[in-house]
Amino acid sequence: MTTSGFRPTHVVPQNGMPAWEAPEPGRPTVPLDALLPVQLVERRGDWGHVLCANGWSAWVDGRLLIAVPQDPPAADGPIARTADPRPLLSRTEQALARYRTAVEELAEAALDGEAFRSRTAGLRVGVVIDGEAVWLYDSHQGCWVYGDGTRLSPYGADDAPRDTEDPGHAPTQVVSPDGGM
Template identity: 70%
Template sequence: MTPTPPGFRPTHVVPPRGLPAWEAPDPARPTMPLDPLLPVQLVERRGDWGYIRCANGWGAWVDGRRLVAVPQDPPAAGSPDGTADPRPLLARAEQALGDYRAAVEALAAAGLDGEAFRTRTEGLRIGIVIDGESMWLYDPREGRWVYGDGRLVNTFATDRAVTGTEDTGHAPTRLVAPEGER
């Protein structure tokens, strides 16, 4: 497991349908696509290109226009704005992971074929980033990422339309002129 880079603080999430990624700001150099609603940190912009870093330290170039800015920075630990106890969400994530693990075990033991495995795992979805006391957890029932400090969780980003908010552009990005404009 790669450790979370120091200072990782998601500024954006990948759009609900995922996002292609590239090794360099060049469409001829594709890499692994990013999962839907993955929290990322936008580090640099070059025109429409954005260089992102993930919680595990992996980085790639993406179409920066398609990233979804998080609605607010995570609240400080102990914030009175916390909306829920994190334990039920953690229990659901633990159950989904257990269900997936059981399906993998059955597949490995030849108790399932590929189609039965797909059927058994259909709809399972979890996402967790834990960095010390900070936690970002995907809540598939509500279609949102929540931020928690161990006591309470707040909505951090959502895949549902949010009205009355705007992209504040608060992401700590370094703007760099495209190659031809330097």
């Protein structure tokens, strides 16, 4: 189930990240999955309150979130290395098919847990489709790309943000999906 009006503003880093029920280290909850698209709805110093597509929310270390631009690159902009979406879509389908096959074999007891982990090691897929727009994770380039049906453009990298000299502890800020605060 997707929350109405959900628009990702950030992506969880490639190794996932811990999450908390409140902006307090003593109240941990379920960690967030790697490369999960989230919407940052509030900042409280280094803490970030994020909303997931299914309506679940949590507090995270906001400094570690990977920002993605709100406005996809213009279709008339320069063509990126991954301009044709078909090869990436094909790789995504192949990775998903490999995972599905492994799940089916695990369910039929044709694989044990260790063989399943071995078979799925290194598989990485990320897809968000919203009408004509698509966000795909390109594991070869290590980044998310945006597609409009005709071409793909870089959208957000999965490298960790650089530390700033003084990240400070700003007061609570409500962050709107359009990028304003």
